[in-house]
């Protein structure tokens with residue numbers, strides 16, 4: 001049985017959700033006195049220092065991470081997108097992920113979790129297999145791994 005749990009409770013860990021912040025729409029009075037709406041600037045948030053900065057200045061890249069699956073595109077499963085304010089901060093975050101073990105069962109568990117928490121309800125092991133692309137032995141190993149590591153974390 002799949003135990004529900006909050007596995008992502010390590011404060012050192014970078015959060016999964018892509019935070020794309022937008023400034024609130026404001027109006028600016030021009031020199032001629034017209035109040036015109038100003039387009040909100042898309043902002044990014046550094047995964048290390050949490051500073052916000054314009055999206056075009058972001059240093060981004062993918063790192064291997066078995067705890068990360070993409071919400072909709074399974075091609076990105078096992079990869080995490082890092083966003084940083086500068087090359088140095090990108091390197092720090094990247095090196096943290098390099099020190100984290102890549103565990104196949106963890107990736108399968110993340111795929112199962114996505115299947116169980118999105119779309120229509122999954123009722124059988126066969127449905128779960130169809131939804132995740134995993135075979136039954138892999139699903140069983142993933143469930144065992146998930147339940148065993150529910151309250152642990154893999155950071156060195």
Ligand SMILES: [Zn+2]
Pocket residue numbers: 046047048049050051084085086089
């Ligand atoms: Zn930074």
